[in-house]
Amino acid sequence: MPSDLSISSKAGLAFSEPEDFCSHSRRDMELRDVLQILQRRKFIVLLLFVLGIVLGGASGLFAAREFSSTATVEVNKQQENALGLRDLSGNSSASATIDDLNNDLLTQQAVIMSDNIAMRVIEKLRLYKYPPYLSLMNGDDAKLGQAPLRDDKLLRMFKSRLNVSLVKGTRLIEITYRDPDPVRSSQVANAIVDSYMTDYTQSRFQASTKASSWLATQLADLKNKVAESQTKVEKYQQESGLVGMSMTGHPGDAGLMTSANSIPVERLIELNHDLTSAEVSRIAKEAVYRTTQTQDPDAVLGSKSSTLAQSLGADTVLSPGNPDVALLQQLRQQQGQLQVQIVAAASKYGERNPILIRLHDQETAQAEQIQTEMGRIRAQAKNDFTMASLATSAIRGRIAAQEQQVQNISAKSDQLLLLQQEANSNRNLYQDLYTKLQEATVAAGINASKVTPVDPGRVPVQPSSLRELTRLEMGGALGLICGLLSACLWDYSDESISTPAQIAEVTSIRMLGVIPDFPSKRKPLPTNGARMSIGAATSPNAWLVHAPQSHISEAYRGLRTALLVSKRDTTATVVAVLSGAPQEGKSSTCFNTASAFAIQGNRVLYVDADMRRPFEGRIVDWPERKGLSDYLSGSVPLTEAIHRSADVDSxxxxxxxxxxxxxxxxxxxxxxxxxxxxxRKQYDYVFLDSPPLLLVADGQMLSLYADGYLLVLRAGKTTKSALRSSLSVLENSRARPLGVVLNGMNTRVVGYPMYRNDKKGSNYYGETPQFQA
Known part of the structure; x- marks a missing residue:
């Protein structure tokens, strides 16, 4: 086997062996591949980029001008006690957690976005008389609340223009409203704050005064008891002749200095003290029980921090350590979170959305669980009240027995002391409860002022719509993104072959050469009135004849070299040049490759075997085209069918x-x-120009008769599926491959600068300018 590259008539072309084939594995995409995609699809990227800028500018011309006004409120910390005097001094709860504060803020946010406040603001400012709400009225004169479908549309439009957001890391809530009128936008923002504060004040005040109203009734009864006990003292003093005398001892003392038998009297005094404490406990527990009967969880949870409840300490159902109260508070917080989710889902999905229906079902289940816990707490409160009543009755019974004993010792004096103690106890109890009632009344008003306005909504000066420059930037960015995505999707869905790397993904047959693209329709050679020689090439696509120094001619020389320097285990004299479909450059490649071999002095024969659509008449001037078909039909001998080229001697x-x-x-x-x-005996190389392989059977038979085939692909036209089909046909005919040629490749594709010859190229080949189309 020769070791040099010398060309002789006995030298053959090597066909590819399987071990030399390229790998079928698909390599990972690199940055160079992305740049190649953008280079190939740059026009669609630029088109969508410009279109995005144009649409962005047009949106600024046709978009309606709207103004936004923002009001800010502060939600104060929740106080632990009943907001008595210590609350007035500014002491706040130290046990409130961050989660509690966040839940409280989310609850207030949901309340601000509620339908109740929205309808109140719409009715107060008569927004339905102004655009854009006016278009929803359609001449309907029904009052708000009487047309549910219309009211629902009004609420949706109102909430679409309302934005209630929490300022991160603070207790501030921002309320922003958009409207075509700048003055009305500020009016609506401030009206929402006023309506929210009024609604919050009323609800909190009513919840706080429910227990106070019952305590007022109890105070009236205590006042009557104080009067009755004082009347009994005065009457007994008159009956016993002790008028004007005051017995020794105070409600907090334990003895009578004037009595010789002071022990029974001291015991009686202690029992009266116990009765007072039991009576206070009974009244407090009865107040708690009455509060639980209201079925209002907010009132129950608010009563647990009242002064009256705190006076009982742990001896009450509302004590902080009671798990039922803690569970009720947790359920109430979860209900607030569900209300927030319902409001958000209603504005996002609509009333009939399955997500909103599921949230309503969860809210109903949550309310039922709250009522269950309320029933359990009410039962506990009732048991506490019953036990307190029984304890009070038991103490009264013991007092009655002690009174009998004391009466036996000192009937008159001790009886007077007893009446005085009872009167003092009733008076002290009345004064204590009256003080607590006054503090609770003040606390109800202070509790109602939990929300504080920070910044009212001011009339905006400039519209809140995007600036023109911002619209252009957003339009350009969106157009660029769409262009890049379109380019990638287009390239991904495009099966056409454009680069050698894409050929390697389909087949392992070696890549022998790349022919740069050139205009498919080129100007014919100027004759200047003179007749050209018979057999002379007339087509400008005969590059090695008319432009031997061009970069395209050099590409054909490179193809010739690649054929010669390949590893030669078996020689190939007859080469079939094939393509899967027409217009893929097969004939030009075959003729120029044959010319390249002939220029080196080899005896070369170009055979136009495409008898259905001959090519030689379009590239060589023949007066009479006697050729292959005439010889095969027996019309002429072979020597008369073969003609010598007027341009290349061999x-x-x-x-x-x-x-x-x-x-x-x-x-x-x-x-x-x-x-x-x-x-084979007469020529060193015979090149067969074959018909399209996938259209007729001629090409498959030529590949079988030839010593090897050269498959020509057209960049941007030949698809991967067509290549696979061509290879399948050739594999079935057991044809022997020499290699693949990529014809008409775009030399501006990133990653293949060696095939370029433009203004930025080297101009090394010195092309003749007469062939530029």
Whole structure:
């Protein structure tokens, strides 16, 4: 096997062996591949980029001007006690957690966005008389609340223009409203704050005064008891003759200094003290029980921090350590979170959305669980009240027995002391409860002022719509993103082959050469009135004849070199140049490759075997096209069918001849195979220009008769599926591959600068300018 690159008539072309084939594995995409995609699809990227800028500018011209006004409120911390005097001093709860504060803020946010406040603001400012709400009225004169469908549309439009947001890291809530009128936008923002504060004040005040109203009733009864007990003291003093005398001892003392038998009296005093404490406990527990009967969880949770409840300490159902109260508070917080989610889902999905229905079902279940816990707490409160009543009755019974004993010792004096103690106890109890009632009344008003306005909504000066420059930037950015995505999607869905790397993804046959793109329709050579020589190439696509120094001619020389320097285990004299479909540059590649071999002095024959659509008549000037079909039909001998080229001495041409009726039968005839055997002896290389492989059977038979085939692909036209089909046909015919040629590749594709010859290229080849289309 020769070791040099010398070309001789006995040298052959190597066909590819399987071990030299490229890998079928698909390599990972690199940045170079992305740049190649953008280079190939740059026009769609630029088009969408410009279109985005135009649409962004147009949106600024047709968009309605709207103004936004923002009001800010502060939510104060929740106080632990009943907001008595210590609350007035500014002491706040130290046990409130961050989660409690966040839940409280979310609850207030949901309340501000509630339908109740929205309808109140719409009715107060008569927004339905102004655009854009006016378009929803349609002449309907019904009052708000009487047309549910219309009211629902009004609420949706109102909430679409309302934005209630929490300022991160603070207890501030920002309320922003958009409206075409700047003055009305500020009025609506401030009206929402006023309506929210009024609603919050009323609800809190009513919840706080429910227990106070019952305590007022109890105070009236205590006042009557104080009067009755004082009347009993005065009457007994008159009956016993002790008028004007005051017995020794105070409600907090334990003895009588004037009594010789002071122990029974001290015991009686202690029992009266116990009765007072039991009576206070009973009244407090009865107040708690009455509060639980209201079925209002907010009132129950608010009563747990009241002064009256705190006076009982842990001896009450509302004590902080009670798990039922803690569970009720947790359920109430969860209910607030569900209300926030319902409001958000209602504005986002609509009333019939399954998500909103599920949230309503969860809210109903949550309310039922709250009522269950309320029933459990009410039962506990009732048990506490019953036990306190029984304890009070028991103490009264013991007092009665002690009174009998004391009466036996000192009936008159001790009886007077007893009446005085009872009167003092009732008076002290009345004064204590009256003080607590006054503090609770003040606390109800202070509790109602939990929300404080920070910044009212001011009339905006400039519209809140985007600036023109911002619209252009957003339009350009969106257009650029759409362009990049479109380019990638287009390239991903495009099966056409444009680069050698894409060929390697389909087949392992070696890549022999790349022919740069050039205009498919080129100007014919100028004759200047003179007749050209017979057999001279007339087509400007005969590059090695008319532009031997061009970069395209050099590409064909590179193809010739690649064929010669390949590893040669078996020689190939007859080469079939194939393509899967028409217009893929097969004939130009075949003729120029044959010319490249002939220029080196080899005896080369170009055979136009495409008898259905001959090529030689479009590239060589023949007065009479006697050729292959005439020889195979027996009309002329082979020597008369073969013609010498007028441009290259060692190049001979066998034209297709007259178009026959049965080209496939002529190609498959014994006479054709005998002709190839004869041509192998006369020429160093025979190049067969084949018909399209996927359209007719001629190409498959030529690949079988030839010593090897060269498959030509057209960049941007040949698809991967067509390449696979062509390879499948050739594999079935057991044809021997020499390699693949990529014809008409875009030399501006990123990553392949070696094939370029433009203003930024080297201009190394010095092309003749007469062939520029």
């Amino acid at each position: 190049l001979s041409i066998l034209p297709a001849g007259a178009i026959p009726k049965n080209p496939a039968e002529l190609i498959g005839s014994l006479r054709f195979r005998q002709m190839l055997d004869q041509l």
